[in-house]
Amino acid sequence: MTPEQEEALVRRAWEVRERAYAPYSGFRVGAALLTGDGQIFTGCNVENAVYGATLCAERTAVGQAVAAGQRDLVAIAVVAATDALTTPCGICRQVLAEFGPRMAVVVDNGKERRRYGLDELLPDAFSRSHLEDAAGRQVSFTGP
Numbered sequence: 001m002t003p004e005q006e007e008a009l010v011r012r013a014w015e016v017r018e019r020a021y022a023p024y025s026g027f028r029v030g031a032a033l034l035t036g037d038g039q040i041f042t043g044c045n046v047e048n049a050v051y052g053a054t055l056c057a058e059r060t061a062v063g064q065a066v067a068a069g070q071r072d073l074v075a076i077a078v079v080a081a082t083d084a085l086t087t088p089c090g091i092c093r094q095v096l097a098e099f100g101p102r103m104a105v106v107v108d109n110g111k112e113r114r115r116y117g118l119d120e121l122l123p124d125a126f127s128r129s130h131l132e133d134a135a136g137r138q139v140s141f142t143g144p
């Protein structure tokens, strides 16, 4: 990821954060994903009256990318206006690892920015290779 791409990702994440639907927590999060071919897909958190049905910003962004046919994710920016930098939750780390196990994770709170590798946030992640090992064959999936 170039410095220009990182700036664009962080800017797009702040922009989409404006659309966060967070009436229950008041905690607004924006995310922007970079694909291998240089496209950007964004997402915000979408809360629900059934709290557990809430979608994080990172996962709504993954849904946007995959629905557009993009499965090669190389970086994500996650932004929230908190003193402590907001890093992706455990569920999102797992979902991100499906499409970019070595992706860069950039977190920004408007004052401070930090970069991680997803493999450092989720070491020894469970993946399809474990299913293949167990089945003794390739795991089949539909789609191209």
Ligand SMILES: O=c1ccn([C@H]2C[C@H](O)[C@@H](CO)O2)c(=O)[nH]1
Pocket: 022, 025, 027, 028, 029, 044, 045, 046, 047, 054, 055, 056, 057, 058, 078, 086, 087, 088, 089, 092
């Ligand atoms: O990395 C994170 C952490 C939290 N949230 C959302 C989920 C919920 O709407 C609110 C409080 O957890 O913030 C995200 O979208 N991404």
Ligand SMILES: [Zn+2]
Pocket: 056, 057, 058, 059, 088, 089, 090, 091, 092, 093
């Ligand atoms: Zn999450």
